[in-house]
Amino acid sequence: MAQTVVETDARLSPKDFHIFGSGISFSVSPTIHNAGFRHLNLPYTYDIRESASIDDVAGLIASERFGGASVTMPHKLQVHKFCTEQTDTARLIGAINTLVVKQSGKQRIIHGDNTDWSGLYNIITNYAEGMGANQSPKVGLVIGAGGAARAALYSMYRSGLEQIYVVNRKLANAEKIKGDFVGTCSINVIASVQDLPCLPDIIIGTIPADVTTEEQFSSIFKTEGLCIDMAYKPRQTPLLTAAQRNKGWNTVTGLEVLLAQAYDQFRLWTDREPPVEEMKEAVALHEIQKEKKAGSTVL
Structure with missing residues:
Protein backbone atom coordinates (compact mmCIF):
# COMPACT_ATOMS: atom_id res chain seq x y z
CA MET A 1 0.00 0.00 0.00
CA ALA A 2 2.81 2.46 0.90
CA GLN A 3 4.53 1.73 -2.43
CA THR A 4 1.36 2.66 -4.35
CA VAL A 5 1.21 6.02 -2.60
CA VAL A 6 4.82 6.78 -3.53
CA GLU A 7 4.29 5.89 -7.21
CA THR A 8 1.13 7.99 -7.46
CA ASP A 9 2.56 11.06 -5.74
CA ALA A 10 5.83 10.94 -7.67
CA ARG A 11 3.93 12.23 -10.70
CA LEU A 12 2.89 15.42 -8.92
CA SER A 13 4.65 18.68 -9.65
CA PRO A 14 6.56 20.33 -6.80
CA LYS A 15 4.56 23.08 -5.09
CA ASP A 16 5.35 25.82 -2.60
CA PHE A 17 2.98 26.62 0.24
CA HIS A 18 3.39 29.51 2.67
CA ILE A 19 1.95 31.31 5.63
CA PHE A 20 1.49 35.05 5.06
CA GLY A 21 1.37 37.43 8.01
CA SER A 22 3.27 39.79 10.27
CA GLY A 23 5.02 38.77 13.49
CA ILE A 24 4.71 35.07 12.65
CA SER A 25 8.26 33.82 13.12
CA PHE A 26 6.98 31.57 15.95
CA SER A 27 4.34 29.88 13.77
CA VAL A 28 4.12 26.08 14.02
CA SER A 29 2.17 25.83 10.76
CA PRO A 30 5.29 24.72 8.81
CA THR A 31 5.79 21.90 11.33
CA ILE A 32 2.16 20.79 10.90
CA HIS A 33 1.92 20.86 7.12
CA ASN A 34 5.43 19.66 6.27
CA ALA A 35 4.84 16.63 8.50
CA GLY A 36 1.71 15.85 6.49
CA PHE A 37 3.45 16.35 3.16
CA ARG A 38 6.33 14.08 4.16
CA HIS A 39 4.08 11.33 5.45
CA LEU A 40 2.11 11.21 2.18
CA ASN A 41 5.25 11.59 0.04
CA LEU A 42 4.02 14.80 -1.54
CA PRO A 43 6.64 16.97 -3.29
CA TYR A 44 5.47 20.06 -1.42
CA THR A 45 7.15 22.51 0.96
CA TYR A 46 5.63 25.00 3.40
CA ASP A 47 7.42 28.01 4.88
CA ILE A 48 6.92 31.31 6.69
CA ARG A 49 6.77 34.52 4.67
CA GLU A 50 6.57 37.57 6.88
CA SER A 51 5.25 40.74 5.27
CA ALA A 52 3.98 44.07 6.51
CA SER A 53 1.61 44.29 3.53
CA ILE A 54 -0.15 41.56 1.59
CA ASP A 55 1.11 43.28 -1.55
CA ASP A 56 4.63 42.21 -0.60
CA VAL A 57 3.80 38.56 -1.40
CA ALA A 58 2.14 39.20 -4.76
CA GLY A 59 5.09 37.62 -6.56
CA LEU A 60 4.80 34.41 -4.55
CA ILE A 61 1.09 34.11 -5.34
CA ALA A 62 1.78 34.66 -9.04
CA SER A 63 4.49 31.99 -9.14
CA GLU A 64 3.75 28.82 -11.11
CA ARG A 65 4.98 26.79 -8.13
CA PHE A 66 2.50 28.42 -5.76
CA GLY A 67 0.16 25.76 -4.37
CA GLY A 68 -1.65 27.72 -1.69
CA ALA A 69 -1.21 29.59 1.55
CA SER A 70 -2.38 30.11 5.09
CA VAL A 71 -3.19 33.76 5.74
CA THR A 72 -3.06 35.29 9.19
CA MET A 73 -3.23 38.78 10.64
CA PRO A 74 -3.06 41.46 9.50
CA HIS A 75 -3.82 40.15 5.97
CA LYS A 76 -7.06 38.18 6.38
CA LEU A 77 -9.20 41.18 5.50
CA GLN A 78 -7.13 42.34 2.51
CA VAL A 79 -6.00 39.17 0.71
CA HIS A 80 -9.27 38.97 -1.25
CA LYS A 81 -7.72 41.36 -3.78
CA PHE A 82 -5.64 38.43 -5.09
CA CYS A 83 -8.56 35.99 -5.24
CA THR A 84 -10.25 35.01 -8.48
CA GLU A 85 -13.14 33.67 -6.42
CA GLN A 86 -14.22 33.26 -2.80
CA THR A 87 -16.52 30.86 -1.02
CA ASP A 88 -19.82 32.33 0.11
CA THR A 89 -18.76 31.59 3.67
CA ALA A 90 -15.50 33.51 3.38
CA ARG A 91 -17.38 36.43 1.85
CA LEU A 92 -19.94 36.44 4.66
CA ILE A 93 -17.30 36.17 7.38
CA GLY A 94 -15.32 38.87 5.63
CA ALA A 95 -11.99 37.16 6.23
CA ILE A 96 -9.90 34.71 4.20
CA ASN A 97 -7.34 32.50 5.91
CA THR A 98 -6.71 30.01 3.10
CA LEU A 99 -5.66 30.40 -0.53
CA VAL A 100 -6.07 27.42 -2.84
CA VAL A 101 -4.85 27.19 -6.43
CA LYS A 102 -7.29 25.58 -8.85
CA GLN A 103 -7.06 24.95 -12.56
CA SER A 104 -10.01 25.35 -14.93
CA GLY A 105 -8.73 24.42 -18.39
CA LYS A 106 -5.89 26.86 -18.98
CA GLN A 107 -7.19 29.32 -16.41
CA ARG A 108 -5.40 29.48 -13.06
CA ILE A 109 -7.80 30.31 -10.23
CA ILE A 110 -6.86 31.63 -6.80
CA HIS A 111 -9.64 30.45 -4.51
CA GLY A 112 -10.22 32.18 -1.16
CA ASP A 113 -11.65 30.17 1.72
CA ASN A 114 -11.95 30.26 5.50
CA THR A 115 -11.08 27.25 7.66
CA ASP A 116 -11.00 29.13 10.96
CA THR A 253 -5.90 25.90 23.43
CA GLY A 254 -5.06 28.03 20.43
CA LEU A 255 -2.66 25.32 19.28
CA GLU A 256 -5.53 22.81 19.15
CA VAL A 257 -7.59 25.32 17.15
CA LEU A 258 -4.65 25.81 14.79
CA LEU A 259 -4.45 22.06 14.20
CA ALA A 260 -8.20 21.74 13.63
CA GLN A 261 -8.26 24.39 10.90
CA ALA A 262 -4.98 23.10 9.43
CA TYR A 263 -6.58 19.71 8.76
CA ASP A 264 -9.21 21.41 6.61
CA GLN A 265 -6.53 23.42 4.80
CA PHE A 266 -4.63 20.23 4.07
CA ARG A 267 -7.74 18.66 2.53
CA LEU A 268 -8.31 21.71 0.33
CA TRP A 269 -4.71 21.76 -0.90
CA THR A 270 -4.16 18.04 -1.47
CA ASP A 271 -7.59 16.41 -1.90
CA ARG A 272 -6.35 13.90 0.67
CA GLU A 273 -7.20 13.15 4.26
CA PRO A 274 -4.56 14.66 6.57
CA PRO A 275 -2.40 12.22 8.55
CA VAL A 276 -3.69 13.63 11.83
CA GLU A 277 -1.60 11.55 14.23
CA GLU A 278 1.65 12.29 12.40
CA MET A 279 0.87 16.00 12.35
CA LYS A 280 0.08 16.00 16.07
CA GLU A 281 3.26 14.07 16.85
CA ALA A 282 5.35 16.56 14.86
CA VAL A 283 3.88 19.45 16.86
CA ALA A 284 4.44 17.63 20.17
CA LEU A 285 8.10 17.03 19.27
CA HIS A 286 8.44 20.67 18.20
CA GLU A 287 7.08 21.79 21.58
CA ILE A 288 9.48 19.53 23.48
CA GLN A 289 12.46 20.80 21.50
CA LYS A 290 11.37 24.40 22.07
CA GLU A 291 11.13 23.83 25.82
CA LYS A 292 14.59 22.23 25.90
CA LYS A 293 16.03 25.14 23.97
CA ALA A 294 14.40 27.65 26.31
CA GLY A 295 15.74 25.75 29.31
CA SER A 296 19.28 25.71 27.98
CA THR A 297 19.04 29.43 27.26
CA VAL A 298 18.08 30.16 30.86
CA LEU A 299 20.99 28.10 32.15
Whole structure:
Protein backbone atom coordinates (compact mmCIF):
# COMPACT_ATOMS: atom_id res chain seq x y z
CA MET A 1 0.00 0.00 0.00
CA ALA A 2 2.81 2.46 0.90
CA GLN A 3 4.53 1.73 -2.43
CA THR A 4 1.36 2.66 -4.35
CA VAL A 5 1.21 6.02 -2.60
CA VAL A 6 4.82 6.78 -3.53
CA GLU A 7 4.29 5.89 -7.21
CA THR A 8 1.13 7.99 -7.46
CA ASP A 9 2.56 11.06 -5.74
CA ALA A 10 5.83 10.94 -7.67
CA ARG A 11 3.93 12.23 -10.70
CA LEU A 12 2.89 15.42 -8.92
CA SER A 13 4.65 18.68 -9.65
CA PRO A 14 6.56 20.33 -6.80
CA LYS A 15 4.56 23.08 -5.09
CA ASP A 16 5.35 25.82 -2.60
CA PHE A 17 2.98 26.62 0.24
CA HIS A 18 3.39 29.51 2.67
CA ILE A 19 1.95 31.31 5.63
CA PHE A 20 1.49 35.05 5.06
CA GLY A 21 1.37 37.43 8.01
CA SER A 22 3.27 39.79 10.27
CA GLY A 23 5.02 38.77 13.49
CA ILE A 24 4.71 35.07 12.65
CA SER A 25 8.26 33.82 13.12
CA PHE A 26 6.98 31.57 15.95
CA SER A 27 4.34 29.88 13.77
CA VAL A 28 4.12 26.08 14.02
CA SER A 29 2.17 25.83 10.76
CA PRO A 30 5.29 24.72 8.81
CA THR A 31 5.79 21.90 11.33
CA ILE A 32 2.16 20.79 10.90
CA HIS A 33 1.92 20.86 7.12
CA ASN A 34 5.43 19.66 6.27
CA ALA A 35 4.84 16.63 8.50
CA GLY A 36 1.71 15.85 6.49
CA PHE A 37 3.45 16.35 3.16
CA ARG A 38 6.33 14.08 4.16
CA HIS A 39 4.08 11.33 5.45
CA LEU A 40 2.11 11.21 2.18
CA ASN A 41 5.25 11.59 0.04
CA LEU A 42 4.02 14.80 -1.54
CA PRO A 43 6.64 16.97 -3.29
CA TYR A 44 5.47 20.06 -1.42
CA THR A 45 7.15 22.51 0.96
CA TYR A 46 5.63 25.00 3.40
CA ASP A 47 7.42 28.01 4.88
CA ILE A 48 6.92 31.31 6.69
CA ARG A 49 6.77 34.52 4.67
CA GLU A 50 6.57 37.57 6.88
CA SER A 51 5.25 40.74 5.27
CA ALA A 52 3.98 44.07 6.51
CA SER A 53 1.61 44.29 3.53
CA ILE A 54 -0.15 41.56 1.59
CA ASP A 55 1.11 43.28 -1.55
CA ASP A 56 4.63 42.21 -0.60
CA VAL A 57 3.80 38.56 -1.40
CA ALA A 58 2.14 39.20 -4.76
CA GLY A 59 5.09 37.62 -6.56
CA LEU A 60 4.80 34.41 -4.55
CA ILE A 61 1.09 34.11 -5.34
CA ALA A 62 1.78 34.66 -9.04
CA SER A 63 4.49 31.99 -9.14
CA GLU A 64 3.75 28.82 -11.11
CA ARG A 65 4.98 26.79 -8.13
CA PHE A 66 2.50 28.42 -5.76
CA GLY A 67 0.16 25.76 -4.37
CA GLY A 68 -1.65 27.72 -1.69
CA ALA A 69 -1.21 29.59 1.55
CA SER A 70 -2.38 30.11 5.09
CA VAL A 71 -3.19 33.76 5.74
CA THR A 72 -3.06 35.29 9.19
CA MET A 73 -3.23 38.78 10.64
CA PRO A 74 -3.06 41.46 9.50
CA HIS A 75 -3.82 40.15 5.97
CA LYS A 76 -7.06 38.18 6.38
CA LEU A 77 -9.20 41.18 5.50
CA GLN A 78 -7.13 42.34 2.51
CA VAL A 79 -6.00 39.17 0.71
CA HIS A 80 -9.27 38.97 -1.25
CA LYS A 81 -7.72 41.36 -3.78
CA PHE A 82 -5.64 38.43 -5.09
CA CYS A 83 -8.56 35.99 -5.24
CA THR A 84 -10.25 35.01 -8.48
CA GLU A 85 -13.14 33.67 -6.42
CA GLN A 86 -14.22 33.26 -2.80
CA THR A 87 -16.52 30.86 -1.02
CA ASP A 88 -19.82 32.33 0.11
CA THR A 89 -18.76 31.59 3.67
CA ALA A 90 -15.50 33.51 3.38
CA ARG A 91 -17.38 36.43 1.85
CA LEU A 92 -19.94 36.44 4.66
CA ILE A 93 -17.30 36.17 7.38
CA GLY A 94 -15.32 38.87 5.63
CA ALA A 95 -11.99 37.16 6.23
CA ILE A 96 -9.90 34.71 4.20
CA ASN A 97 -7.34 32.50 5.91
CA THR A 98 -6.71 30.01 3.10
CA LEU A 99 -5.66 30.40 -0.53
CA VAL A 100 -6.07 27.42 -2.84
CA VAL A 101 -4.85 27.19 -6.43
CA LYS A 102 -7.29 25.58 -8.85
CA GLN A 103 -7.06 24.95 -12.56
CA SER A 104 -10.01 25.35 -14.93
CA GLY A 105 -8.73 24.42 -18.39
CA LYS A 106 -5.89 26.86 -18.98
CA GLN A 107 -7.19 29.32 -16.41
CA ARG A 108 -5.40 29.48 -13.06
CA ILE A 109 -7.80 30.31 -10.23
CA ILE A 110 -6.86 31.63 -6.80
CA HIS A 111 -9.64 30.45 -4.51
CA GLY A 112 -10.22 32.18 -1.16
CA ASP A 113 -11.65 30.17 1.72
CA ASN A 114 -11.95 30.26 5.50
CA THR A 115 -11.08 27.25 7.66
CA ASP A 116 -11.00 29.13 10.96
CA TRP A 117 -14.76 28.69 11.26
CA SER A 118 -14.80 25.04 10.17
CA GLY A 119 -12.04 24.09 12.60
CA LEU A 120 -14.01 25.72 15.44
CA TYR A 121 -17.23 24.11 14.22
CA ASN A 122 -15.64 20.66 14.41
CA ILE A 123 -14.44 21.33 17.96
CA ILE A 124 -17.85 22.58 19.09
CA THR A 125 -19.86 19.79 17.47
CA ASN A 126 -17.55 17.11 18.87
CA TYR A 127 -18.07 18.60 22.33
CA ALA A 128 -21.85 18.86 21.84
CA GLU A 129 -22.10 15.23 20.72
CA GLY A 130 -20.53 14.16 23.98
CA MET A 131 -23.06 16.18 25.96
CA GLY A 132 -26.14 14.41 24.63
CA ALA A 133 -29.25 15.88 23.00
CA ASN A 134 -30.84 17.09 26.25
CA GLN A 135 -27.74 19.00 27.32
CA SER A 136 -26.67 20.49 24.00
CA PRO A 137 -25.12 23.97 24.29
CA LYS A 138 -27.47 26.86 23.55
CA VAL A 139 -25.67 30.08 24.47
CA GLY A 140 -22.39 31.31 23.02
CA LEU A 141 -20.07 34.23 23.80
CA VAL A 142 -17.32 35.55 21.53
CA ILE A 143 -14.73 37.89 23.00
CA GLY A 144 -13.36 40.29 20.38
CA ALA A 145 -14.57 41.68 17.06
CA GLY A 146 -11.85 41.09 14.47
CA GLY A 147 -11.55 38.58 11.64
CA ALA A 148 -11.16 35.64 14.04
CA ALA A 149 -14.27 36.74 15.94
CA ARG A 150 -16.28 36.69 12.72
CA ALA A 151 -15.25 33.07 12.12
CA ALA A 152 -16.07 32.21 15.75
CA LEU A 153 -19.54 33.73 15.50
CA TYR A 154 -20.26 31.90 12.28
CA SER A 155 -19.11 28.60 13.78
CA MET A 156 -21.54 29.10 16.67
CA TYR A 157 -24.38 29.81 14.26
CA ARG A 158 -23.61 26.72 12.20
CA SER A 159 -23.37 24.65 15.39
CA GLY A 160 -26.97 25.52 16.21
CA LEU A 161 -26.51 27.77 19.23
CA GLU A 162 -29.72 29.65 19.96
CA GLN A 163 -28.27 32.81 21.53
CA ILE A 164 -24.96 34.34 20.47
CA TYR A 165 -23.29 37.27 22.20
CA VAL A 166 -20.23 39.30 21.25
CA VAL A 167 -18.30 41.62 23.55
CA ASN A 168 -15.59 44.01 22.44
CA ARG A 169 -13.82 47.05 23.82
CA LYS A 170 -14.91 49.08 20.80
CA LEU A 171 -18.67 48.64 20.52
CA ALA A 172 -18.72 50.05 16.98
CA ASN A 173 -16.68 47.10 15.69
CA ALA A 174 -19.04 44.61 17.30
CA GLU A 175 -22.06 46.46 15.92
CA LYS A 176 -20.48 46.31 12.44
CA ILE A 177 -20.30 42.52 12.65
CA LYS A 178 -23.87 42.33 13.89
CA GLY A 179 -24.98 44.33 10.85
CA ASP A 180 -22.94 42.23 8.45
CA PHE A 181 -24.57 39.05 9.76
CA VAL A 182 -28.15 40.33 9.46
CA GLY A 183 -30.12 37.84 7.38
CA THR A 184 -27.84 35.00 8.46
CA CYS A 185 -28.03 34.94 12.22
CA SER A 186 -28.92 37.17 15.15
CA ILE A 187 -26.00 38.47 17.19
CA ASN A 188 -26.36 40.32 20.49
CA VAL A 189 -23.77 42.99 21.26
CA ILE A 190 -22.87 43.66 24.89
CA ALA A 191 -20.58 46.31 26.33
CA SER A 192 -19.01 44.03 28.95
CA VAL A 193 -19.24 40.45 30.17
CA GLN A 194 -21.09 41.73 33.24
CA ASP A 195 -23.98 42.61 30.89
CA LEU A 196 -24.62 38.99 29.91
CA PRO A 197 -28.31 38.22 30.57
CA CYS A 198 -27.44 34.52 30.90
CA LEU A 199 -24.21 32.61 31.26
CA PRO A 200 -22.74 30.99 28.11
CA ASP A 201 -22.25 27.30 27.36
CA ILE A 202 -19.54 28.02 24.77
CA ILE A 203 -16.93 30.78 25.05
CA ILE A 204 -14.44 31.64 22.33
CA GLY A 205 -11.68 34.18 22.95
CA THR A 206 -10.22 35.89 19.89
CA ILE A 207 -8.07 38.67 21.35
CA PRO A 208 -4.36 38.68 22.29
CA ALA A 209 -3.76 37.06 25.67
CA ASP A 210 -1.47 39.84 26.86
CA VAL A 211 -4.32 42.36 27.01
CA THR A 212 -6.47 40.21 29.31
CA THR A 213 -6.52 39.12 32.94
CA GLU A 214 -8.07 36.14 34.73
CA GLU A 215 -10.16 38.41 36.92
CA GLN A 216 -12.08 40.00 34.07
CA PHE A 217 -13.48 36.59 33.11
CA SER A 218 -14.13 35.18 36.59
CA SER A 219 -17.90 35.80 36.55
CA ILE A 220 -18.86 34.24 33.20
CA PHE A 221 -18.70 30.52 33.94
CA LYS A 222 -21.70 28.36 34.78
CA THR A 223 -21.54 24.74 36.00
CA GLU A 224 -20.08 23.32 32.79
CA GLY A 225 -19.16 24.33 29.29
CA LEU A 226 -16.49 24.64 26.61
CA CYS A 227 -13.91 27.43 26.52
CA ILE A 228 -11.75 27.95 23.44
CA ASP A 229 -8.99 30.53 23.11
CA MET A 230 -7.74 31.19 19.60
CA ALA A 231 -4.63 32.94 20.93
CA TYR A 232 -1.74 30.51 21.23
CA LYS A 233 1.11 32.67 22.47
CA PRO A 234 1.32 31.87 25.33
CA ARG A 235 -0.41 28.48 25.24
CA GLN A 236 -1.97 29.03 28.66
CA THR A 237 -3.99 32.24 28.50
CA PRO A 238 -5.81 34.10 31.29
CA LEU A 239 -9.15 33.07 29.77
CA LEU A 240 -8.26 29.37 29.82
CA THR A 241 -6.92 29.64 33.36
CA ALA A 242 -10.17 31.28 34.51
CA ALA A 243 -12.17 28.49 32.86
CA GLN A 244 -10.04 25.76 34.44
CA ARG A 245 -10.94 27.03 37.90
CA ASN A 246 -14.35 25.50 37.21
CA LYS A 247 -14.21 21.70 37.16
CA GLY A 248 -17.03 21.25 34.66
CA TRP A 249 -15.34 23.23 31.91
CA ASN A 250 -13.42 21.76 28.99
CA THR A 251 -10.71 23.99 27.54
CA VAL A 252 -9.17 24.11 24.09
CA THR A 253 -5.90 25.90 23.43
CA GLY A 254 -5.06 28.03 20.43
CA LEU A 255 -2.66 25.32 19.28
CA GLU A 256 -5.53 22.81 19.15
CA VAL A 257 -7.59 25.32 17.15
CA LEU A 258 -4.65 25.81 14.79
CA LEU A 259 -4.45 22.06 14.20
CA ALA A 260 -8.20 21.74 13.63
CA GLN A 261 -8.26 24.39 10.90
CA ALA A 262 -4.98 23.10 9.43
CA TYR A 263 -6.58 19.71 8.76
CA ASP A 264 -9.21 21.41 6.61
CA GLN A 265 -6.53 23.42 4.80
CA PHE A 266 -4.63 20.23 4.07
CA ARG A 267 -7.74 18.66 2.53
CA LEU A 268 -8.31 21.71 0.33
CA TRP A 269 -4.71 21.76 -0.90
CA THR A 270 -4.16 18.04 -1.47
CA ASP A 271 -7.59 16.41 -1.90
CA ARG A 272 -6.35 13.90 0.67
CA GLU A 273 -7.20 13.15 4.26
CA PRO A 274 -4.56 14.66 6.57
CA PRO A 275 -2.40 12.22 8.55
CA VAL A 276 -3.69 13.63 11.83
CA GLU A 277 -1.60 11.55 14.23
CA GLU A 278 1.65 12.29 12.40
CA MET A 279 0.87 16.00 12.35
CA LYS A 280 0.08 16.00 16.07
CA GLU A 281 3.26 14.07 16.85
CA ALA A 282 5.35 16.56 14.86
CA VAL A 283 3.88 19.45 16.86
CA ALA A 284 4.44 17.63 20.17
CA LEU A 285 8.10 17.03 19.27
CA HIS A 286 8.44 20.67 18.20
CA GLU A 287 7.08 21.79 21.58
CA ILE A 288 9.48 19.53 23.48
CA GLN A 289 12.46 20.80 21.50
CA LYS A 290 11.37 24.40 22.07
CA GLU A 291 11.13 23.83 25.82
CA LYS A 292 14.59 22.23 25.90
CA LYS A 293 16.03 25.14 23.97
CA ALA A 294 14.40 27.65 26.31
CA GLY A 295 15.74 25.75 29.31
CA SER A 296 19.28 25.71 27.98
CA THR A 297 19.04 29.43 27.26
CA VAL A 298 18.08 30.16 30.86
CA LEU A 299 20.99 28.10 32.15
